[in-house]
Amino acid sequence: MIIPKLAVRNILGAGIRTWLNVIVLSFAFVTIVLTQGLYRGMSRQVVHATVEAEYGGGQYWQENYDPLDPLTLEDAHSVIPDPLNSLIKNDQATPILVIQGTIYPNRRIQPVLIKGIDPQQKILSIPSSFLDTEEEGFPALIGTRMAKSTGLKVGDEVTIRWRDANGTFDARDVRIVQIMSTTVQSIDQGQIWVPLDLIQILTQMENEASMVVVKKELETILEVSGWPFKTLHFLHTDIREMVKSKSAGASVMYFILIFLAMLAIFDTQVLSIFRRRKEMGTLMAMGMTRLKIIQLFTLEGALHGVLAAIVAAVYGIPLLTLFASKGWALPGSMDDWGIALGEKIFPAYSAGLVIGTTVLVLIITTIVSFLPTRKIAKLEPTDALRGRMS
Numbered sequence: 001m002i003i004p005k006l007a008v009r010n011i012l013g014a015g016i017r018t019w020l021n022v023i024v025l026s027f028a029f030v031t032i033v034l035t036q037g038l039y040r041g042m043s044r045q046v047v048h049a050t051v052e053a054e055y056g057g058g059q060y061w062q063e064n065y066d067p068l069d070p071l072t073l074e075d076a077h078s079v080i081p082d083p084l085n086s087l088i089k090n091d092q093a094t095p096i097l098v099i100q101g102t103i104y105p106n107r108r109i110q111p112v113l114i115k116g117i118d119p120q121q122k123i124l125s126i127p128s129s130f131l132d133t134e135e136e137g138f139p140a141l142i143g144t145r146m147a148k149s150t151g152l153k154v155g156d157e158v159t160i161r162w163r164d165a166n167g168t169f170d171a172r173d174v175r176i177v178q179i180m181s182t183t184v185q186s187i188d189q190g191q192i193w194v195p196l197d198l199i200q201i202l203t204q205m206e207n208e209a210s211m212v213v214v215k216k217e218l219e220t221i222l223e224v225s226g227w228p229f230k231t232l233h234f235l236h237t238d239i240r241e242m243v244k245s246k247s248a249g250a251s252v253m254y255f256i257l258i259f260l261a262m263l264a265i266f267d268t269q270v271l272s273i274f275r276r277r278k279e280m281g282t283l284m285a286m287g288m289t290r291l292k293i294i295q296l297f298t299l300e301g302a303l304h305g306v307l308a309a310i311v312a313a314v315y316g317i318p319l320l321t322l323f324a325s326k327g328w329a330l331p332g333s334m335d336d337w338g339i340a341l342g343e344k345i346f347p348a349y350s351a352g353l354v355i356g357t358t359v360l361v362l363i364i365t366t367i368v369s370f371l372p373t374r375k376i377a378k379l380e381p382t383d384a385l386r387g388r389m390s
Helices: 002-013 016-055 070-075 083-090 144-150 196-202 239-275 277-285 289-327 332-339 350-380 379-386
Strands: 059-061 093-106 112-119 139-143 159-164 169-179 191-195 211-214
Touching: 002 144, 002 289, 016 289, 016 350, 059 139, 083 093, 083 350, 112 159, 139 144, 144 169, 159 277, 191 196, 239 289, 239 350, 277 289, 277 332, 289 350
Parallel strands: 112 191, 139 169
Antiparallel strands: 059 211, 093 112, 093 159, 093 211, 139 191, 159 169
């Protein structure tokens, strides 16, 4: 027990030098946990929002459908096969027909995706029930971003044009019955939602769809010819890659913070060994082995990490708790990124994140503390008592 007691006494006796190192290292602790918590929270929010509003429990795509290639949309529709029709009839899935079109708001021309959806569907959080209206006309639903870019309001009428199944142009005046507010830009910007049965008739695509969205936690996933199933893992690939790239970029900042803290600890250890040569000689003359002295100085350096964890907990826990409850406000420009984020990001922390960060920093601190002590292995007691290093 003598080595831990000596280590604690020596490190606390170093005064301001110790606490400066501890404070810098605690900043690294809190920054790593906070940043990783933000990325995890962002990923969790985006995944939840897209599942609720767009992906459901997964999607069956018509074999020609590719949302990233608009040139495929002309042929990206076919008759819904019987297995998927059974899911739709049992309220376990909902079909969506996607066609290219043009909208003419306020005497302007704007390309648009026309999406037909069942007004009675309960699979997605899209407020499609507004499309089920008894009033005459062609009802349409748009999002707030689409409304802003077109200048349309509830009750306005606007002309949309499309090609039917035979390639013939057709057009209708639609009436905006609702403007939905959603964080999922991929169901909002550049899109207009209309009743599925009506658009199927007008485009001569009866009982056809481009995709079929299944409900969450569907027990059985069917193998349907010509309609490959896209899992949530596949649909969220871009989200995972984005979070991975952001985390990799943040690693540079982590490295700089930890490097500065480790450099300070390394310099402190080197200075301590140089200044305490007579103390080491006295300890060796009293019977303490070189290995014990190495352990003493290594433990002193490692205690910087322990104290940093304690200091980080003192101010970090209230700070991180505040961010988790109040969220991190985002600038308005973030809405143009195409990511399903709201006005705030709510960090998501875990015990694994905190423990993993603590263990990593303690290991690095211990290694950096050990490196300067290797000279002690060659130290002779007589030289140390004279204040010299062998």
